Amino acid sequence: MLTPSYLADTAPGRGARVEPRSWLHTDAPSLSLNGPWRFRLSPHAALPEDVASPELDDSGWDSIPVPAHWVLEGDGAYGRPAYTNVQFPFPIDPPHVPDENPTGDYRRGFTMPADWPADARVALRFDGVESLYRVWLNGEEVGIATGSRLAQEFDVTGLIRDGANLLSVRVHQWSPASYLEDQDQWWLPGIFRDVTLVARPADGIEDLWLRTGFENGDGTVLPELVAEEAAFPVTLRIPELGVETVWASPAAVAPVAVGGVEPWTAETPRLYEATVEAQGETATLRLGFRTVEIRGDRFLVNGRRVVFHGMNRHETHPERGRVFDEQHAREDLARMKRFNVNAIRTSHYPPHPRLLDLADELGFWVILECDLETHGFETAGWARNPSDDPAWREAYLDRIRRTVERDKNHPSIVIWSLGNESGTGTNLAAMSAWVHARDPERPVHYEGDYTGEYTDVYSRMYSTIPETEQIGTDGSLAPLLGCTPAQGARQRTKPFILCEYAHAMGNGPGALDQYDELTRRFPRLHGGFVWEWRDHGILTETADGTPFYAYGGDFGEVVHDGNFVMDGMVLSNDEPTPGLHEFAAVVQPLRFAFDGGDLIVENDRHTADTADLALRWRVEHDGRTVASGVLDAPVVAAGSGARIPLPAVEVAADAETWLTVDAVLAADTAWAPAGHVVATAQHDLSAALPLPATVLPSGWRTGDGTLTLGPAEFEGGRLVRLGGRAVSGPRLELFRAPTDNDEGAAFSDPTGSDASVPGVSSASLWRQQGLDRLTRRLVSVEEAPGALRTIERVSAANAARTVTVETVWAIAGDALELRVEIEPSAGWPSVWPRIGVRFDIPDAGDPIAGAEWFGTGPLESYPDSMRAAQVGRYSASVADLSVEYARPQETGHRSAVRTLDIGPFALEVLPDARGRRAGFSLGRHTPQQIAAAGHPHELPETESTVLILDAAQHGLGSRACGPDVWPTHALRPEARTLRVRIRA
Numbered sequence: 001m002l003t004p005s006y007l008a009d010t011a012p013g014r015g016a017r018v019e020p021r022s023w024l025h026t027d028a029p030s031l032s033l034n035g036p037w038r039f040r041l042s043p044h045a046a047l048p049e050d051v052a053s054p055e056l057d058d059s060g061w062d063s064i065p066v067p068a069h070w071v072l073e074g075d076g077a078y079g080r081p082a083y084t085n086v087q088f089p090f091p092i093d094p095p096h097v098p099d100e101n102p103t104g105d106y107r108r109g110f111t112m113p114a115d116w117p118a119d120a121r122v123a124l125r126f127d128g129v130e131s132l133y134r135v136w137l138n139g140e141e142v143g144i145a146t147g148s149r150l151a152q153e154f155d156v157t158g159l160i161r162d163g164a165n166l167l168s169v170r171v172h173q174w175s176p177a178s179y180l181e182d183q184d185q186w187w188l189p190g191i192f193r194d195v196t197l198v199a200r201p202a203d204g205i206e207d208l209w210l211r212t213g214f215e216n217g218d219g220t221v222l223p224e225l226v227a228e229e230a231a232f233p234v235t236l237r238i239p240e241l242g243v244e245t246v247w248a249s250p251a252a253v254a255p256v257a258v259g260g261v262e263p264w265t266a267e268t269p270r271l272y273e274a275t276v277e278a279q280g281e282t283a284t285l286r287l288g289f290r291t292v293e294i295r296g297d298r299f300l301v302n303g304r305r306v307v308f309h310g311m312n313r314h315e316t317h318p319e320r321g322r323v324f325d326e327q328h329a330r331e332d333l334a335r336m337k338r339f340n341v342n343a344i345r346t347s348h349y350p351p352h353p354r355l356l357d358l359a360d361e362l363g364f365w366v367i368l369e370c371d372l373e374t375h376g377f378e379t380a381g382w383a384r385n386p387s388d389d390p391a392w393r394e395a396y397l398d399r400i401r402r403t404v405e406r407d408k409n410h411p412s413i414v415i416w417s418l419g420n421e422s423g424t425g426t427n428l429a430a431m432s433a434w435v436h437a438r439d440p441e442r443p444v445h446y447e448g449d450y451t452g453e454y455t456d457v458y459s460r461m462y463s464t465i466p467e468t469e470q471i472g473t474d475g476s477l478a479p480l481l482g483c484t485p486a487q488g489a490r491q492r493t494k495p496f497i498l499c500e501y502a503h504a505m506g507n508g509p510g511a512l513d514q515y516d517e518l519t520r521r522f523p524r525l526h527g528g529f530v531w532e533w534r535d536h537g538i539l540t541e542t543a544d545g546t547p548f549y550a551y552g553g554d555f556g557e558v559v560h561d562g563n564f565v566m567d568g569m570v571l572s573n574d575e576p577t578p579g580l581h582e583f584a585a586v587v588q589p590l591r592f593a594f595d596g597g598d599l600i601v602e603n604d605r606h607t608a609d610t611a612d613l614a615l616r617w618r619v620e621h622d623g624r625t626v627a628s629g630v631l632d633a634p635v636v637a638a639g640s641g642a643r644i645p646l647p648a649v650e651v652a653a654d655a656e657t658w659l660t661v662d663a664v665l666a667a668d669t670a671w672a673p674a675g676h677v678v679a680t681a682q683h684d685l686s687a688a689l690p691l692p693a694t695v696l697p698s699g700w701r702t703g704d705g706t707l708t709l710g711p712a713e714f715e716g717g718r719l720v721r722l723g724g725r726a727v728s729g730p731r732l733e734l735f736r737a738p739t740d741n742d743e744g745a746a747f748s749d750p751t752g753s754d755a756s757v758p759g760v761s762s763a764s765l766w767r768q769q770g771l772d773r774l775t776r777r778l779v780s781v782e783e784a785p786g787a788l789r790t791i792e793r794v795s796a797a798n799a800a801r802t803v804t805v806e807t808v809w810a811i812a813g814d815a816l817e818l819r820v821e822i823e824p825s826a827g828w829p830s831v832w833p834r835i836g837v838r839f840d841i842p843d844a845g846d847p848i849a850g851a852e853w854f855g856t857g858p859l860e861s862y863p864d865s866m867r868a869a870q871v872g873r874y875s876a877s878v879a880d881l882s883v884e885y886a887r888p889q890e891t892g893h894r895s896a897v898r899t900l901d902i903g904p905f906a907l908e909v910l911p912d913a914r915g916r917r918a919g920f921s922l923g924r925h926t927p928q929q930i931a932a933a934g935h936p937h938e939l940p941e942t943e944s945t946v947l948i949l950d951a952a953q954h955g956l957g958s959r960a961c962g963p964d965v966w967p968t969h970a971l972r973p974e975a976r977t978l979r980v981r982i983r984a
Contacts, residue, residue, distance in 0.1 A: 003045050003099050006144055007132070010095050010176050010391050012398035015135075015143020018123055018153040020405035021207035021226070023353040026283040029116050029199040033167065037108040037191075039064035041078045045101040051168045052136035058107050066195060067128070069188035069321045070104050072538070078104070081321075081538055083552035085184045085561035088376035094384050095176035095391075102173040104190060109166050110197070117280070121200040122160050123153040124167075127352070128193030128322070132175030136168040146177035146395070149322075149349035149371040150402040153198070160197075179386060180395065182376040183348040183420070185314055185565065186536060188321045193352060203230035204281030209408050210236075210274060211441070212264075212289045214302050219261035219289035221274075225253050231278035238274045238287065263302050264288025264411045266342045267589075267608040269363030271411075286360060288411025292441050294456055297524045299443070299495040301365075301414060304606055304638075307519055308365060309587040310343030310529035311336060311569065312500060315351050318539040318549060318572045324352035332574075333362050336533070337671035339569075339576065339584040340678070342606075345499060345529040348373045348420035350403050359412040362671055366412040367445055367499070367529070370403045370431070372396070372419025388425025396427040397434055404438055415457070417499075418446040429454040447499045451487040457526075458491045461500040462962040465514050471496050472522025498528025503961040504579050505567035506740035506885045510864030510956035511966050512586045520604075530583065531961065536565040537572030537886055548937045549573070549886055563740070566886035567960070577883060578859040578868065585680070585867040590663050592681035598643045599631070599661060605638040613678060614666045617647065619685075622655040622898075623854045623873025631661070649685055656686040656898070658871050682870050692910060694979070695787070695810040695817050703783035705790065709809055710816040711905065711984035717781035717790040719809075723905035723984035725844060730820055730837030730978075732794045732805050733948055735771040736890040737930035738763035742833065744960035761959075765830040770796020772928055774803075786811035801825050815908070815981040822951065828973035831965070833890070835976045836918075836950035838926070841904075848902050848945040850877040851922050855897035855909075861919075862893060863969040864955035869895060878945060882923050888933040892921040893953055902947065908981040909949070918978055919950045951976035 006014070038061040040051075050056050062077075064070060070078040079102050082089050090098050116122075126133070130148035134141070137159040145152040173189035200206070207226035212219060219241075225234065229250070236245045236256065247253045262270040264287075271286040290302055298305050315322040329352070336344070344364050349371035359366050377385040386392035400418065407413060416439065418431045432444045432454040443456035452458065463471065474492070483491065502509040509530070519525045537549025549572040552560035566572075569580040590610070593600040603610055610633070618628035629647060636642045651657045663679040665672055705717025713721040719729055736742075738761075745761040766772065779791040787810040795802040806821040820837055841848060856869035858876070860883065882892040896917040900907040911917045924942050933939045955969030964970075 003101070006134070007045055007097060007101070007172060007175055008095050010386070010395050012147060012395045013143060013145040013152065015141060016155045017143050017145060018155050020151070020402040022209060022409055023151065023406045024205070024208060024283045025285070026205065026281050028201055028204055028281045029113065029120075031110065031113060031197040033108065033110060033195040033197060034066055036063045037066050037106045038062070039070070040105045041070060042103045042105070044099050045103050045172050046099060047103060047170070051105040051107065051170050052139050052141070054139050054166050061107070064106070066106065067192045067323045068190055069130075069192050069323070070190040071188060072319070072321050080555035081186045081188055082555065082557040083186050083536070083560050083565045084182070085564050086182070086375045086378055087559045087561060088179070088182060088379075089187060089557065089559055090174055090178070092376060092380050092384075094179050094386065097174035097176070097178060102189060104171045106169040106171065106191060107166065109164060111164055112160055112162055114162070116199045117201050119202045121155060121157045121202070123198045123200055124156045125151060125153045125196045125198055126191070126193070127151045127195075129171055129191050130173070130189045131178050131181065132172045133191070134170045138166055146175060147371055147399055147402060148177070148181055150399060151406055152402070177395070179376070180372055180374055180399070183373040184375070185316070186321065186538065192321065192323050201280030202228060203279040205231065205276060205278050205283050207405075208276055208283050208285070210276075210285055210287060212287055212411065213291045214261060214263045214289040215291060217259070217261060219258040221256040221258065221287070223253050223256070225250070225276070227278055231280065235277045236274065237277070238272050240272050258289075261289045263607065264290045265301060265607040266363045266365045266412070267605055269361060271360060285409055286357075288360060290411055292414050292443070294443055294495060297493055297495055299457065299526050302607070305523060306365060306414070306526060306606060308343040308497065308527035308529060309341060310345060310365070310527065311341050311533040312345045312347040312529045312531050313351070313533045314347055314536065316534055316536045318537050321538075324354065326354055329355050330358055332534075333358050333364070334671035335570070335576065336364070337362055338676060339580050340587050340589065343367070343527075343529065345369060345417070347532065350407060353406060356407055356410045356412060360410055364412055365414050366410070367415045367417050368403065368407055368413045369417035370400050370419045372399055373421050374423065375421040377423065382423045385423045385425065387423045387427050389427070393427050393430060396431050400431040400434055404435060408439065413442065415443050415445050418444065420447065422448060424448050424450075445497070445499065451483050452491045452494065456494065458494040458496045459499045460496070461498070462503065462958075463498065463501070464963040465511065465518070465966065468498070468515065468518050468525065469522070472518055472525045495526050496524050497526050500531040501528045501962065502530045503567060503958040504530055504532060504569045504577070505564070505960040506887060506889050507860075507883070507891055508579055508739060508741045508865070508956040508960075509958035509962070510741075510862065510969065511958070511963070512583055512865070513867050514966065516586045530569060532568050534568040534570045535572040535886055536568070539572070542937060546937045548935050551886055563887045571884070572886065578861070579865065581859055581868040582865045588679035590679035592661055592679070594659075594681075594683040595643075597646050599646050600641060600643055601633070601636055602641040603636040603638055607638050609638060610636045610663070612666055613663045615644070616662045616664055618660050619649050620658045620660070620872065621652040623871070626650065651685050651687050653687060654689070656684070656689070656871070659683040659685055660870065680870070684871075692812070692981070694819065695812045697784040697787035697808075697810050699784045700782040700789060701784070703781055705781035705783065705788060707783065707788065709786065709788060710811055711982065712809065712816055714788060714809075717778060717788065722982065725846070725904050726842045727839055729839030730807060730818070730949070731776070732774060732792070732803060732822065733836045733838040733927065734774065734803070734832050734834060735766060735927045736833040736953070737888060737927045738766070738833070739889045739956060740887065740960040741957050742890075762831060762833075762964075766833055769801070769828070769830070770799050771833065772931065773797065801827055812981060815983050818978070818980045818982060820978040821975070822978070823975040824973040831954055831970045832973050833954050833971070834950050835952045835971065835974075836948050837978060839947040841945045841947060843943045843945070848878060848904075848922070850875060850902075851881065852901045853894065853897050853920070854899045855917070855919075856895045860891060860893050861895045862953055862956050864957065864966060866895065871896075878922055878924060881921070884936050886935070888930045888936055888939060890927070890930070892923055893919050893950060894921070895919040904984070906983050908983075910979040910981065912951070912977040912979065916951070919953065921948045921950070922946070949978055949980065951978045
C-alpha cells in the first residue's frame with residue numbers, strides 16, 4: 001500500500017475547515033472530548049482507513065489520554081522522543097517524508113447533548129495536534145489539518161447525530177508541515193491540546209475583536225463583530241466604566257469612547273471585564289487599554305519607550321511535554337515576575353491560549369510568534385527552502401492567519417512575529433503584508449529580515465557587545481549582514497530588539513550587565529529576550545531505576561543535538577539557576593547610588609511609580625546585622641529620581657561595614673508576597689583595615705619535609721593531616737569541568753575584541769594543553785624554624801610549558817599561614833579556566849557536611865556574573881553549594897571569600913598585594929570527574945570532599961551560542977598569589 005498522497009501536499013489542509021476566529025470565553029454550549037481514547041500505533045503511514053469504520057472492533061486497542069504525546073505514554077511502547085535543533089530527523093526531500101512514519105489512530109465515542117440548540121452549527125475544535133491529522137465522524141471524512149501549535153475548527157453540523165457518535169482521528173508524526181516546524185525542541189507527536197465540540201448558535205457571535213486604545217486617561221474601544229442579523233441587537237457592557245452600548249444591527253457597530261480609564265501595561269496590568277451579549281450567546285473578555293506605536297526609532301506603548309527584559313519561552317514540562325497545565329503555567333509566569341522578567345517571546349509558536357490570558361492578567365509584554373521554522377534547510381545551504389517557494393504560499397499565510405485571529409484580543413501582545421530561522425523570501429513578505437492589513441497597530445517582527453524589506457523592527461540574535469553598541473549608534477556593521485547602503489540606512493531608522501541573546505546553557509550566561517548598560521545608553525536599543533526560559537529535560541530513568549532528566553541522544557535518536565535543549569534560566573525541575581538571579585539583579589527596575597549620606601533612587605519602570613514598594617535598610621559588621629529600618633522615602637514616578645537621606649551608620653573599627661538597601665513589595669501581589677525583594681544595592685562603608693603582615697621566615701635549610709606545624713602534619717614536604725584529619729594538598733588546579741559555554745565555539749567577535757579562537761572552543765584548547773592532566777615534580781624542600789617551603793614544577797605529558805609553584809607554610813601567632821606563589825612559564829597560548837589549589841579531604845567516616853563563609857553569596861558567582869552576589873555571612877550544605885546542571889560542569893564558585901569554616905578547620909583568606917581576594921568551591925568530585933560525566937547520575941560515588949581555593953576564575957560568556965568571555969573577564973596565564981591563615 002502506498003503512502004497517502006496528502007502526505008506530499010503542501011496545502012495546510014482540506015475538508016470542512018472553518019475560518020480562524022478568536023479564542024473566546026462564551027456561554028455557548030461546549031463538550032470537552034478530553035480524556036481516555038482508544039489508541040493504536042503503526043510504524044508507517046500506509047494504512048487502511050479502518051480507523052473510520054464504526055464496525056471496527058477496537059476493544060483490543062490500548063487506552064491513551066488526550067491531551068498527551070504518545071511518545072511520553074506507555075513507558076516507551078509508543079516510540080521515543082527525539083531532539084534536534086537545526087537538523088531534520090528525516091531526509092531533506094520536501095515536501096516528501098519517509099514511509100517509516102509513526103502513525104497514531106485515535107477513536108472515542110461521545111453522546112451529543114440533548115439540550116443543545118436545534119439550529120446551532122456544530123464545530124469540532126482541535127487546539128494542538130502534531131503533525132498532520134485526518135478526522136472522521138461516524139465513518140465520514142471531516143477533513144485534514146496541519147499546523148501543530150495552531151487551532152483548527154471543523155464544521156461537523158451535517159455529520160453529527162443525536163445520541164451516540166464515533167470520532168476517529170489519524171495522526172501522522174511526519175508530514176510536509178514538519179518542514180515548517182523545526183523549532184529547536186523535542187519532536188513529540190500526538191493530540192497534545194484540548195479537543196472540544198462547540199455549538200455555534202445561529203443568533204450567536206461568530207467572531208469578536210475589541211481593539212482598544214489609550215491616550216491621556218481616555219480609552220477607546222474599536223469593535224469588530226461578526227454575527228448574523230439574528231444575533232442583533234447586541235449589547236456591549238463594561239460595568240466598571242459605566243459603559244452599556246446597544247448595537248441594533250451590524251451597521252450600527254461603532255467605536256466607543258470611554259473616559260477615566262487606567263492604562264494596561266506589563267507593570268500595571270489593569271483589566272476591565274467586558275461582555276458582548278448577542279441574542280443567543282454572550283462573550284466575556286478582559287480589556288486592557290493601551291496604544292502601541294513606533295515613532296522614529298522608538299517602540300512605544302502609551303507614548304513611553306518599552307525596554308524588554310524578556311525571556312524566550314517554549315512550552316515544555318519534564319513529564320507532560322507541551323501538554324498545558326494551567327497551575328504550573330501560572331506559577332511559571334509568577335516566577336518570571338519575581339525575577340524581574342517583563343516580556344515573553346513565544347518561541348517559536350503560539351502557546352496554549354490560556355497562557356495569554358495569564359500574561360494579560362499578571363502583566364507581560366508579549367511578542368507572539370507564528371508556528372514556523374525551517375531551520376533544517378540551513379544544512380542544505382537553504383536550497384528548496386519553502387519560504388521562497390510559491391507552492392508553500394498558502395501554508396505560510398494559513399499559519400499567520402490562524403495565529404493572529406486566535407489571539408488578537410490580548411492586550412499583552414504588542415508585536416506579531418512571523419516565525420523564526422526560516423531564511424527569507426516572498427512567502428514571509430506575504431505573511432507580513434497580511435498582518436499589516438489585518439492589524440495596522442501592532443508591528444511585525446522577523447529576525448531573518450536583515451535588510452528590513454517587510455518588518456517594522458530591526459532584530460538580531462546574539463550580536464556581540466561592540467556590534468550591539470554600533471547598532472545603538474550608527475549601525476555601521478550593517479554591511480556585514482549583506483545590506484546595501486540604502487538597506488542599512490532603512491534599518492537604522494527602526495527600533496532594535498535582541499530577539500535572542502545571552503544563551504543560558506549550563507553555568508552562565510555572562511555579561512548580562514554589559515547588554516543592559518547599552519540599553520540604558522542608547523534609546524534605540526529596546527532590550528531583548530534571553531535564550532531561554534527553561535530547560536527541556538524529559539524525566540526518565542536508567543535501567544536500574546535512577547531518575548534523571550534526559551536530553552538529545554538519551555533516547556537513541558539517529559541524529560540529535562545533544563544537551564543543546566538544556567539552555568534555560570530555570571532547570572527542568574523548576575529550580576531557578578544562578579543565572580536567573582543574576583538577570584534579576586541586572587534588570588532590576590530601580591537603580592541605586594550612594595552619595596555621601598544620601599541614597600539616589602532612579603525609577604526605570606515604564607509606567608509604575610514606587611508607591612507599591614518600601615525601602616528597607618540594614619547595616620552589617622562582618623556579615624552580622626547591627627542596625628536596620630525602613631527609609632522615609634517619597635513616591636518616585638516612572639522615569640524620575642529622588643535623593644533620600646540615609647540613617648547615620650556606625651562604622652566598625654575592626655570589621656567590614658556594609659549598608660544594604662532593598663526595595664521590597666509593600667503588599668501581597670498575584671505573583672509574590674509582601675517583602676519580596678524587587679531591587680537591591682550594597683555600599684561598602686568599611687574603614688581601612690590593616691592587612692596582617694606576611695610571615696617571612698629566615699634560616700632556610702634543606703630538609704626532608706616531615707614535620708608538624710601547628711595543626712598541620714607533613715610527610716616529604718606534602719600535607720597529610722590538618723586539624724587532626726587526613727588532608728592532601730595544596731595541589732595546583734588549572735582545570736575546571738568545562739561549562740557548556742567553555743565547550744562552545746559558536747563564533748568570535750567580528751571586531752576582534754574577545755579572547756576566543758574562531759571555531760575552536762576554549763575547552764578543546766585546555767585539553768590540548770593538558771590542563772586536565774597536570775603532573776608534579778617536587779624540585780626542593782626547605783625548612784626553617786616554624787616553617788616549611790616547597791617548590792614544584794607542574795606540567796603535562798608531551799608539553800614543554802610549565803608552572804612553578806612555591807608553597808610556604810609558617811606559624812603566624814595562633815594560626816598557620818599558607819602562601820602559594822604560582823608563576824607560569826612564557827608561551828601559554830590560550831586563556832586558563834582557573835588558577836587555584838585543591839585540597840582533598842577523605843571522609844574517614846565523617847564527611848564534610850557543609851560550609852559557613854563570610855564573603856559573596858549566597859549563590860555561585862564568576863567574574864562576568866557578579867551582580868547578584870552580595871557580601872554577607874552564609875552557610876550551605878555541600879550538596880547545596882553546587883547546581884545540578886543537566887550536564888555536569890563547573891559550578892559552586894563563591895568569589896571574594898574572607899573567612900571559610902568547613903567544620904574541622906577554619907580559613908581566613910587574605911587579599912593579595914593588589915587587594916584581590918580568592919574564592920572557593922566545595923564539592924564531592926574533582927573537576928576531572930565532573931568533566932567525565934554526561935549526566936549527574938553518572939558522577940561516581942566518592943569518599944572525600946574537594947576544596948578548591950581559586951586565586952582567579954575565567955568568566956562565563958555565552959559562547960555555547962553567542963559571544964565569548966569579554967576580555968576584562970578572561971583569565972590569561974599570569975602569576976598569582978594565594979594567602980590563607982588556617983585554624984583548627
